[in-house]
Amino acid sequence: MSGPEAAGKTRTSRTKDASERLLDRELVDLPPDLRWREWMLRVEAVIFAAAGPVGRETLARVVGKDCSIDLLIDDLRAELRDRPYEIVFVAGGWQHRTRSAYASAIRASQASTRSAAPALSDFEAMVLMAIAYFQPITRGDLSKIFGKEVSRDTIASLRNANFLASGPRSPTPGAPYTNVTTKHFLSAFGLQTLRDLPDIEALEDAGLLSRKGVQDEALAAAECEED
The missing domain is CATH 1.10.10.10 (Winged helix-like DNA-binding domain superfamily/Winged helix DNA-binding domain)
Structure with missing residues (x-):
């Protein structure tokens, strides 16, 4: 590295060192x-x-x-x-x-707050939940879960809210990028790590959630939005 970029990094490092010495x-x-x-x-x-x-x-x-x-x-x-x-x-x-x-x-x-999270539609919330549980996951695999296409716009909306990032490429044909949740997702939902998500098998055993239920609820949410 040389030129203006290197000089800029050197100045930043010196400023940081100086501020730490002053404290x-x-x-x-x-x-x-x-x-x-x-x-x-x-x-x-x-x-x-x-x-x-x-x-x-x-x-x-x-x-x-x-x-x-x-x-x-x-x-x-x-x-x-x-x-x-x-x-x-x-x-x-x-x-x-x-x-x-x-x-x-x-x-x-009605005060504006620092931590106000973007409002998600019911379908976006369901997609985000599915990604949180089944990540890393491609858009194609999400579409299989929901029984209908999960659009690029839906993924883009969740990315713009800083809830999603690109994960590793899938080994499937075309090697599409997978989707994973971010640290901002953890912060927004008050989680320390993904291990703090309710155990999906325990939820299924308790009859509170099922993979089929995710699909059914998502389809219902999507139909409401279309109406």
């Missing part, structure tokens, strides 16, 4: 209780300001090297116990979230 992470001049308090405030400020979940590596940049991020988060959660918002772990990081008990009040206020 006193260890705070050795403070007594232990005030040092801990300052680390707590820093961590909360970073989580509050971030556009998405904040990982451990990011938070470690603003506290001492021997500071326990987990204990800091525990203390922050304790402080927020009586507040209408909390710090939760989703999609591999921590994020401020409004408590569900206040969702109706927020909706009634």
